[in-house]
Amino acid sequence: MANRVTNSDKQGMTLIVKTITRLTVGLILLYGIYIVTHGHLSPGGGFAGGVIIALSFIHLMLAFGKDLALRKLSQGASSFFESLGAIMFLTIALLGFIGGYFFFNFFSKGKPFNLLSAGIIPLCNIAICLKVGAGLFAVFVALILLEVPIRKK
Amino acid sequence: MMIYLMCLVLFSTGVYCILVKKNLIKIIIGIGIIEYAVNLFFILVGYRLRGRAPILAKEQVIQNMVDPLPQALVLTAIVIGLAATALIVAIAIRLYEKYGTFDITKIRRLKG
């Protein structure tokens, strides 16, 4: 098995980078999810966590080449998640009409400083994380995949 | 007082970049520097003397905290700046594809 040279060995960076990436990219993703879900207890929230999650996918793409990263999260899927995040956020805002106002905090608030507290704020954080993370990854992929033919003037 | 003057120096550096530099990418970096300067100024507006970070944990009192509202506003402004930067970089790449150069004195087909 050590003698098989596959196509994915030619793309991306050297072996050292690939080994370290295999170890750390899962931890980066987990860290991003931690920042998103604890957004109402400690600094962070949707924006910062979404950027970190997008960075973990970009890390994968930089170390292994674009084919493998696009197999994990394709361009169509990231576009889908982006719109899904925005529609989820808008639905949560419109559901506030149950309590009488747009964007009203209609969930039960629970005890302060618990993980499951503060009403709709964790759900909004998750929606924003989807949108920002998928959007940033989609922008990166679109700029990478743009093949620019160099015109000779 | 000195620190607000530093923000003004940063802002003027950004404006100098936009006005004088000829490369498209340097103009985009100039826009980025201006956004950093304005965001930094906004956060510094919220400083209170001997304040600490505005995080409320268990068994802590709300005393001596800096103003948390500008921090939330600047977070939004940073994300808006990110979107604008992404768009303008994409347009700059397409401009290179069409005109063959990054020099802004040569990209002058619209006049009059």
Next chain:
Amino acid sequence: MILPLFVAIPLGSAFIVSLLGKKLRGFADSFSNLASFSLFSLSLFSLLLIRKFGTIVYKVGGWIPPIGICMVLDSLTSFMLVTINLVAFLVTIYSMGYMERYTAKWKFYTLFLLMLAGMNGVIVTGDMFNLFVFLEIAAISSYALVAFGVEQEELEASFKYMVMGSLASSFILLGIALLYSYTSSLNMADISHLLAQKGDSKIVFFVSVLFIMGFGLKAALVPFHAWLPDAHPSAPAPISAMLSGVLIKALGVYALARIFFNVLGMSSISSSILMVLGTISMVLGGLLALGQEDIKRLFAYSSISQIGYVVFGIGMGTTLGILAGLFHLFNHATFKSLLFLNSGSIEYATGTRDLRKMGGLSSRMPVTGYSSLVASMSISGIPPLSGFWSKLLIILAAIEAKHFIFASIAVLISILTLAYYLKVQRSAFFGELPDALRGIKEVPLAMKLSMLALSIICIFGGLLLIPGIQKNFLNLATEILMNGNSYAQIVFGSIK
């Protein structure tokens, strides 16, 4: 209540079109038309709500202002809402036919609905930072829309527009930061209340200069106008109509009027600055429009000139002046978008924008020709069309406030406007049809319908001055601006 729906409906429709528009055929067209039609009917309904309830304040999320964000519906808001959603609805109908020539129509509708959401948000909000966020949403969507058909000139124009627009937004954010540091509040009514108590100080003057620079660039006042003659011609025709017809008014003139009259308080210095800038815009736009050969570039310079009229009228500060300025804003929205839609149909049918290559188009394209004639006569101020009444009111208001030099300049520029529109009509529509253009046909039905609807509004726009209708629509809007600092009392009184 209906106030958040003005922002929620276009935002939701934009993302649903982005999700499903690629897969289902014709879905993007019908869904966006449905969205803009519902917005237009909601804005007409808001006029009735104002009649019944007076100023309405909506607390977003149930938080009481000044802690929370509030949305304010008063007469100026509903006037602007009706203007913007009317033009947006008719432009959406037009783009059903026009955008067939471009690829990826669903991307166009997504960006268009996002821009509409941003503009509606700027108008209904009552909070300063919320105004900035919606302003950025509308501005970034318009940067992307100007570069939509990715040709050389469009990309260059969009780059220039983006650099200037980002600089202006940074100035506006700096102004908001300084205002927050002075009053420690972000709510418009609260700031106006606190500024009236604290009195005049140098920082308020600096903030007002920053706002004139920032919003003046969005409104294309001279000397901040340099992006407009490149950006408006390069965009696709429905986007040119939206940009020139509503975007520079919602983001520029409305924000200037709201902040200067209601929040900061109008002083004589700000009033004279606005009047002088307005007059210079009138003159410069008119003079530069005379020498243009590209039809859309001529219309863009004419936009600069007419916005100069509007800012001059609003900057005067008297009741008749503000009434005239707002009426001219409404008229300009209708006839300038009609003119840009006409130029779009000329481009669709003949493929050229150069006035020297056209001629005699009126014989083969009657709807375009006659609606263009109506719009040109209206913008030049020929009675009894709508433009005549608004220009007459501006000149009368200038004479009443004893600004005789400004009034005579306004009359001269009006004659100049007539001159270059006659040039457009003669070169494009009357005269000989060149041989290369013998085979052209009239444009498809969707485009014809919206042009006819806008020309009917141009013809009957003067009816807005009949005392019964004027009292309910224009006079109430004028009163809100004339009230000045008592905006704060009205808003605080309406919070239940």
